[in-house]
Amino acid sequence: xxxxxxxxxxxxxxxxxxxxxxxxxxxxxxxxxxxxxxxxxxxxxxxxxxxxxxxxxxxxxxxxxxxxxxxxxxxxxxxxxxxxxxxxxxxxxxxxxxxxxxxxxxxxxxxxxxxxxxxxxxxxxxxxxxxxxxxxxxxxxxxxxxxxxxxxxxxxxxxxxxxxxxxxxxxxxxxxxxxxxxxxxxxxxxxxxxxxxxxxxxxxxxxxxxxxxxxxxxxxxxxxxxxxxxxxxxxxxxxxxxxxxxxxxxxxxxxxxxxxxxxxxxxxxxxxxxxxxxxxxxxxxxxxxxxxxxxxxxxxxxx
Amino acid sequence: xxxxxxxxxxxxxxxxxxxxxxxxxxxxxxxxxxxxxxxxxxxxxxxxxxxxxxxxxxxxxxxxxxxxxxxxxxxxxxxxxxxxxxxxxxxxxxxxxxxxxxxxxxxxxxxxxxxxxxxxxxxxxxxxxxxxxxxxxxxxxxxxxxxxxxxxxxxxxxxxxxxxxxxxxxxxxxxxxxxxxxxxxxxxxxxxxxxxxxxxxxxxxxxxxxxxxxxxxxxxxxxxxxxxxxxxxxxxxxxxxxxxxxxxxxxxxxxxxxxxxxxxxxxxxxxxxxxxxxxxxxxxxxxxxxxxxx
Numbered sequence: 367x368x369x370x371x372x373x374x375x376x377x378x379x380x381x382x383x384x385x386x387x388x389x390x391x392x393x394x395x396x397x398x399x400x401x402x403x404x405x406x407x408x409x410x411x412x413x414x415x416x417x418x419x420x421x422x423x424x425x426x427x428x429x430x431x432x433x434x435x436x437x438x439x440x441x442x443x444x445x446x447x448x449x450x451x452x453x454x455x456x457x458x459x460x461x462x463x464x465x466x467x468x469x470x471x472x473x474x475x476x477x478x479x480x481x482x483x484x485x486x487x488x489x490x491x492x493x494x495x496x497x498x499x500x501x502x503x504x505x506x507x508x509x510x511x512x513x514x515x516x517x518x519x520x521x522x523x524x525x526x527x528x529x530x531x532x533x534x535x536x537x538x539x540x541x542x543x544x545x546x547x548x549x550x551x552x553x554x555x556x557x558x559x560x561x562x563x564x565x566x567x568x569x570x571x572x573x574x575x576x577x578x579x580x581x582x583x584x585x586x587x588x589x590x591x592x593x594x595x596x597x598x599x600x601x602x603x604x605x606x607x608x609x610x611x612x613x614x615x616x617x618x619x620x621x622x623x624x625x626x627x628x629x630x631x632x633x634x635x636x637x638x639x640x641x642x643x644x645x646x647x648x649x650x651x652x653x654x655x656x657x658x659x660x661x662x663x664x665x666x667x668x669x
Numbered sequence: 670x671x672x673x674x675x676x677x678x679x680x681x682x683x684x685x686x687x688x689x690x691x692x693x694x695x696x697x698x699x700x701x702x703x704x705x706x707x708x709x710x711x712x713x714x715x716x717x718x719x720x721x722x723x724x725x726x727x728x729x730x731x732x733x734x735x736x737x738x739x740x741x742x743x744x745x746x747x748x749x750x751x752x753x754x755x756x757x758x759x760x761x762x763x764x765x766x767x768x769x770x771x772x773x774x775x776x777x778x779x780x781x782x783x784x785x786x787x788x789x790x791x792x793x794x795x796x797x798x799x800x801x802x803x804x805x806x807x808x809x810x811x812x813x814x815x816x817x818x819x820x821x822x823x824x825x826x827x828x829x830x831x832x833x834x835x836x837x838x839x840x841x842x843x844x845x846x847x848x849x850x851x852x853x854x855x856x857x858x859x860x861x862x863x864x865x866x867x868x869x870x871x872x873x874x875x876x877x878x879x880x881x882x883x884x885x886x887x888x889x890x891x892x893x894x895x896x897x898x899x900x901x902x903x904x905x906x907x908x909x910x911x912x913x914x915x916x917x918x919x920x921x922x923x924x925x926x927x928x929x930x931x932x933x934x935x936x937x938x939x940x941x942x943x944x945x946x947x948x949x950x951x952x953x954x955x956x957x958x959x960x961x962x963x
Contacts, residue, residue, distance in 0.1 A: 659916065660718050662893030 433465035450634035463501035526563035539567035557590035578608025607640025682861035684723030685871025712879035727872030740789035747782035812944035814842035816895035827853035837939035889913035
């Protein structure tokens with residue numbers, strides 16, 4: 367039987383020292399990662415990507431094409447991993463699932479009236495059920511930022527718990543849209559609420575609002591995961607999403623992950639990048655490492 | 670009270686900014702009396718890579734500007750250069766050019782910029798054509814900019830060589846990364862300041878100082894460079910460049926015989942060297958019973 371978890375008082379979650387966080391982040395960006403370890407890191411990044419298309423103009427064809435890319439990142443270089451998952455709207459889950467049969471690449475679906483989350487409880491539940499019935503392996507839900515900022519933390523907690531109930535075995539990622547939460551204190555509070563409500567992953571952003579994922583925000587969330595792990599012995603995953611488009615930056619995130627949570631989190635079971643253009647930049651770096659020649663995006667498939 | 674003169678720090682020019690080389694390497698520049706006059710950045714391949722990224726991201730905006738607007742901007746560069754004539758003359762003197770030659774080099778550079786400013790919206794008409802075809806199509810060919818151009822500019826000339834190599838490239842809507850003269854690099858960096866105050870978008874021109882023996886192979890092998898111009902005479906470097914360029918079939922133009930201060934080194938054909946010809950077939954509606962027009 368799982369240990370009984372005592373809910374903390376969310377009004378008194380730890381406050382965050384913003385200057386301290388920024389200083390710490392600045393340290394992560396100075397690590398020098400070269401040659402074999404760089405190559406290893408790049409392949410790990412590829413394997414952690416949730417290849418994403420979340421646009422009004424998405425079509426079956428676009429999703430199929432992206433799924434093909436998810437499985438065949440760059441066939442010129444043998445031995446590359448696949449990405450971790452593709453991330454689509456609920457209406458595209460079915461086609462993505464069919465396209466990915468047998469590949470091991472998971473299908474993640476956004477839900478609960480993504481990206482704003484402004485809808486009724488019933489619609490959010492049925493949105494999630496629809497995605498699951500179509501075969502989604504993972505659900506990316508958004509929290510109600512309006513309620514959160516009002517201080518209605520119970521509402522946010524109950525909503526996450528309710529969606530988690532619907533999810534069953536499917537893993538639940540909870541998106542905070544940190545760009546709308548305005549302070550790091552709020553990010554920490556949202557992280558605690560989500561994890562105690564049952565989130566399997568916490569995720570920074572929808573990618574629709576700027577700023578999206580930043581290193582300071584991610585560090586605050588990683589530290590929340592660490593504290594939660596010490597308190598409850600349950601591992602929670604982390605997914606920064608939006609705005610991470612270069613390998614250099616992605617490697618810095620890995621450094622931060624390794625130095626905050628340790629090696630146990632260094633796999634796509636516990637860490638993901640939500641990105642659409644990152645994959646190509648990583649591929650260009652891998653080809654550069656292999657051939658010694660700087661690459662051009664002209665020679666890599668767009669989707 | 671006596672005053673210590675403020676020495677200028679010569680840095681490189683990438684994406685509209687003046688960073689130091691990421692490698693942290695420098696080389697001393699000496700005058701004829703063997704006194705150090707400046708410490709120049711010895712740019713690395715990574716500086717070059719960063720410059721190509723800047724040039725690539727600037728390409729969309731620059732190539733889509735109207736030809737007339739590009740012309741205005743080139744003219745603006747000439748205006749700025751005219752205003753700082755004295756500074757360039759004194760820098761040339763510092764690098765061992767005689768007084769008369771220095772003055773001539775600066776005025777010629779200004780005139781060359783004005784010359785290419787004029788050509789910005791005219792070469793298209795010169796190099797385009799309407800082609801006769803046997804079907805009912807309106808068929809025409811127009812030049813379009815190649816993309817990112819890497820330039821190893823003249824070693825002998827500090828300013829004129831630079832202007833001669835850059836002006837036709839940007840007049841044609843390309844962006845570029847330029848390696849300045851190693852032994853006479855001062856004017857290149859001061860010219861960057863001129864570019865930076867001429868409404869030229871960041872990244873259209875990027876200027877590095879350093880060693881061609883070290884950098885030419887990276888200039889020629891980089892897959893995101895579409896064309897390479899070489900203004901020096903080193904046979905070995907020319908050979909490597911031609912071999913490496915085959916990797917992504919980039920255009921290579923070797924201008925080893927160019928005489929900079931001659932009128933022959935300015936011509937619309939230097940613009941044309943960095944253009945691709947695009948041919949379009951446009952169906953012509955067959956009106957009534959008349960036959961196709963061409």
